[in-house]
Amino acid sequence: MTLIKTSLLNGIAVVVKMLTLLGINKILAIYVGPTGYAAIGQFQNAVQMITTFASGAVNTGVVKYTAEYADDESAQHKVWQTAGAIALAGTLPAQR
Numbered sequence: 001m002t003l004i005k006t007s008l009l010n011g012i013a014v015v016v017k018m019l020t021l022l023g024i025n026k027i028l029a030i031y032v033g034p035t036g037y038a039a040i041g042q043f044q045n046a047v048q049m050i051t052t053f054a055s056g057a058v059n060t061g062v063v064k065y066t067a068e069y070a071d072d073e074s075a076q077h078k079v080w081q082t083a084g085a086i087a088l089a090g091t092l093p094a095q096r
Contacts (some may be wrong), residue, residue, distance in 0.1 A: 054090060058083050 029037050062083045069075035 057089075058086055 028040065032040065062079060066076055066080040069079065
């Protein structure tokens, strides 16, 4: 695929995404009103903030120890297994 073709397809994807989001936002603004729209925005910001705090430390640790244990595959697997267990433990309470 050439650079021009890739750029053109990416541009089309961006335009479609922008139009879709604009339509969804317009529909939400009409149906829930300014107060509801503000509440949705605050909820999205809170979820994003919690997700960033929760995953930030784990992601940094996984990258650090994966690089540190580049020569020891079993140690890498332990790091990944622990990260998976932490992620699973964090999601299970939310499912109940």
